[in-house]
Amino acid sequence: MSNNYFKVIRAGINTTFQDKGRNNLYHIGIPFSGAMDNRNYLLANKLVGNKLDLPAIEFAYQGPLLKFYGDKINIVITGDVVFNIKQKDNKIEGNCYETYQLEHEDEINILSTNKSVYGYLAISGSFDLKLQWGSCSINTKANIGSNDGKKLENDQEIKISNINKNINKKKISYLNSKIENIRIMKGTNFDYFSEEGKKVFLEKEYTVSKLSDRMGMRLEGPKIENVVNTNIKSEGLLKGVIQVPADGNPIIMLSDHGTIGGYPKIAVVASVDYDRLVQISPGSKIKFKEIELSDAETLFKLYEMETQNLLSQI
């Protein structure tokens, strides 16, 4: 048995293992988690010939610097990411959605995501990780998942097994589409807000705050006036739910959100826009656009067909 692993030279800002997440645990306080940008996660696994539900490394803003020890392995990066690969004395600029072969002591340096937030690294093999409730996904706030529920740290080793050596070099041309108008449906407390407040929410621009992470995206902008009650009886939350607390600034729940909350729900983001929503970086402006449930369902189907189409081209 050969010994294959990555040594983490620099961990990056928020580098975790993510897969499709865990189901059926909301009622005991555990959210889905899982890859924030599901399409890019799936594309990464497909490009290196993996099963689509294997865990990948997810990074945000600045990614990790990893040194590889072992036999040959193929890797790929998806998202909109600036990275390079050091092979012996050679340094090459990397392209996303294109596989590279690493050899013993090669390094991959993920410098930054470009006007986006999340990127993915997948390998033609599997990371040796423990499942917790059917998923490796790390939720750092609740210390749940593989790697003891913690993000990657400097100097740790990531063991690799089941390397698939019969993988050809693969490449697709794909550009992440950016989005500024986030489509939403009215939430269950939409009528808690004044006519003016509703208008503000649907017509004005909001800025994504720096205080955004895998739990939630905080927005800053014109305040949304509540005329009924700034609290509700605590009830379930979902990813994509937009809550407005007493200060009038909306918060969008993201994949690691708390499962129960007591702020009014003004709206919910349409599933079709979730992958692109999470890629909007702090400081960027967004606007909301209201759509009906039936439109949201149709748009999601089209988005899924597009994802399946991309996967089938690989």
Place this chain on the structure above:
Amino acid sequence: MIKNISNLGDAALYCDFGAEVNKQINSEVIKYFNTIREKNIKGINNLTPSYNKLIISYDLNLTSFNKIKEEIEKLTQSETSKSISKNLEIPVCCDESFSLDMERLEKKLNLKRDEILENFFNKEFFCYMTGFIAGMPFLGDLDEQMRAQRLETPRVKVPKGSVGMTEQFANIYTFESPGGWNIIGNTPLEVFDSSKQKEPNLINPGDTVKFKQITLEEYKNYNE
């Protein structure tokens, strides 16, 4: 009974059982929760019961709002009458080192320490829901005279095992976390065990709970 079903986004059903928070309404929520769990309806991937609401999440690739709504409306009362609740006893130590907010409570409630503890330990609690953080039970109802607001400034770290009170509810911090409840004691019992693949949480919605006061000595020897 479900009073109204609406959509919460495009991947969840929002079942409203009424505006009030009481045991009767919550018992209905829990009955539906247990029944739907057992039915394994295609596409449903999460259920979140709370005081008076039940949120049913589904995979939009497998089903849709109308399909799930139809399935839920088919459920009759007789199918939702099964009860699988447990009676639990939770040991709590109220040594000074654990009862972080006892002085505050004495002032706010205008009751003496002994009166607060006597009332608390004689009460039979009902678990309305679990969540917020993994496994945290929301237990009601405290008597009117025992109801205090949460701390003005929440603690950055509430110790694991802390037993707290706010308004009509008691809770247990299943692991160290930020929080604003009035802490009166600590349990040595593992209320949430993340190493368990099945049923990691001890207390489920619908269960009844009685707290039993233990001494510091008993607390220290509890896990031996």
